[in-house]
Amino acid sequence: MPSGVYLRTEEHKQKLSKARKGRKLSEEAKRRRRKPLQFIRNKNGCFIITSHKGDKDGYIKLKRNHKKKLVHRLVYEKHFGFIPEGMLVCHKCDNPACINPKHLFLGTIADNSADMVQKGRSLRGEKNAAAKLKESDVHKIKKMLKDKISQVRIAKLFGVTKMNINAIKMGRTWAWLEGGAV
Numbered sequence: 001m002p003s004g005v006y007l008r009t010e011e012h013k014q015k016l017s018k019a020r021k022g023r024k025l026s027e028e029a030k031r032r033r034r035k036p037l038q039f040i041r042n043k044n045g046c047f048i049i050t051s052h053k054g055d056k057d058g059y060i061k062l063k064r065n066h067k068k069k070l071v072h073r074l075v076y077e078k079h080f081g082f083i084p085e086g087m088l089v090c091h092k093c094d095n096p097a098c099i100n101p102k103h104l105f106l107g108t109i110a111d112n113s114a115d116m117v118q119k120g121r122s123l124r125g126e127k128n129a130a131a132k133l134k135e136s137d138v139h140k141i142k143k144m145l146k147d148k149i150s151q152v153r154i155a156k157l158f159g160v161t162k163m164n165i166n167a168i169k170m171g172r173t174w175a176w177l178e179g180g181a182v
Contacts, residue, residue: 037062037071039099046098058096075099076106088112094119125174132160138174145169 038051049060049071060071076089079101083089090107091098107115116122126134133141137158144154151165158165167173 037099041100044093044095045100046093046095046103047100048095048097049099054097060097060099072096072099072104075101076104080104090115094121124176132164133158133174135174135177138168138177141165141168142177 035051037049039047039049042048052060052062052071054060061068062071062074063069064074070089072091073083073089077083083106086108087106088109088111089104090112091103092105093100093103095103113122117124123129125131141154141158145151145165145168151162151169155162155165164173
């Protein structure tokens with residue numbers, strides 16, 4: 001073996017790893033180890049984080065005080081202060097990677113859900129993967145109900161239950177479509 005070359009055994013690597021784990025880092029060293037937050041500004045004015053990867057829903061998390069925190073919540077706290085318990089930090093822009101403070105607002109779960117519905121992002125109607133009917137089907141069903149065709153017959157034609165047809169008739173489902181309840 002050439003001089004100056006040192007091959008580490010697995011045992012030696014484990015000892016080194018244990019020694020490093022026991023070492024305390026200074027605050028300066030911790031700060032240097034943190035990856036800086038980098039972002040770009042898109043055409044909508046969103047500050048999109050590019051330096052960190054988002055979760056499956058697109059939200060970016062950073063570790064602070066041994067806990068993972070959502071970056072948009074950290075930004076909100078820095079710019080506007082304390083977030084009351086039970087409150088969400090919502091995005092006006094609907095972009096989970098956005099950290100523009102002008103796009104963030106406090107809201108309850110109900111506020112966030114209402115915002116989602118108002119902007120047409122809810123999974124109602126055809127957008128719902130479990131939906132058996134299309135909007136065009138529901139328009140036909142409503143016309144058939146007005147023409148006094150029996151709910152049982154309509155249900156058989158469209159492969160759904162009489163309860164589904166009755167829910168359409170009473171306006172419990174698909175009510176946002178033209179005509180509401182029949």
